[in-house]
Amino acid sequence: MPASNESPRVGVIMGSKSDWPVMEHAVGMLERLGVPYETRVVSAHRTPDLLFDYAKSAAERGLSVIIAGAGGAAHLPGMVASQTALPVLGVPVESKALKGLDSLLSIVQMPGGIAVGTLAIGKAGATNAGLMAAQIVGLQDDGVRAAVEAFRAEQTRTVLDNPDPRPNP
Ligand SMILES: Nc1c(C(=O)O)ncn1[C@@H]1O[C@H](COP(=O)(O)O)[C@@H](O)[C@H]1O
Numbered sequence: 001m002p003a004s005n006e007s008p009r010v011g012v013i014m015g016s017k018s019d020w021p022v023m024e025h026a027v028g029m030l031e032r033l034g035v036p037y038e039t040r041v042v043s044a045h046r047t048p049d050l051l052f053d054y055a056k057s058a059a060e061r062g063l064s065v066i067i068a069g070a071g072g073a074a075h076l077p078g079m080v081a082s083q084t085a086l087p088v089l090g091v092p093v094e095s096k097a098l099k100g101l102d103s104l105l106s107i108v109q110m111p112g113g114i115a116v117g118t119l120a121i122g123k124a125g126a127t128n129a130g131l132m133a134a135q136i137v138g139l140q141d142d143g144v145r146a147a148v149e150a151f152r153a154e155q156t157r158t159v160l161d162n163p164d165p166r167p168n169p
Pocket of ligand 1: 014015016017018019042043044045046069070071072073074075076077093
């Protein structure tokens with residue numbers, strides 16, 4: 001469920017329900033930073049008409065950013081980017097056969113002229129996609145920008161307060 005009743009600013013889509021354990025980390029970050037979002041399974045391969053409708057209507061529905069996660073032949077982020085001028089952040093989901101290298105290369109190697117911002121494979125990439133989407137929304141939303149700054153400051157404090165790397169010093 002979205003973080004609030006406000007209309008969604010970020011669309012979090014993924015090629016399959018099976019991507020959720022990774023993509024929930026993007027959603028977790030958006031919730032933490034108070035960014036309204038929506039989630040949906042959309043597949044370039046399995047639901048091409050839905051993909052076109054979703055991407056073409058995204059801006060007029062009020063979205064500012066789309067996060068698209070997919071694994072294997074991960075065409076979803078690039079195809080979404082081809083149908084909207086909104087920024088698209090691609091998250092390579094780890095695949096069983098090739099451990100996400102296939103997903104990464106499918107997403108990152110876009111032809112010049114259609115941009116996808118590609119994040120790291122898996123959980124860290126999904127987390128950072130949520131963070132980067134919040135940073136983009138924060139360009140026009142002071143509350144979200146303040147939440148991003150507070151998150152970053154807390155992260156720095158946590159590291160500085162725990163300088164000893166040993167598990168049980
Ligand atoms: N890469 C894509 C696309 C797409 O790019 O449109 N649609 C589904 N998939 C991916 O197929 C993988 C296996 O999906 P299933 O687990 O449903 O078989 C998922 O990681 C999904 O993102």
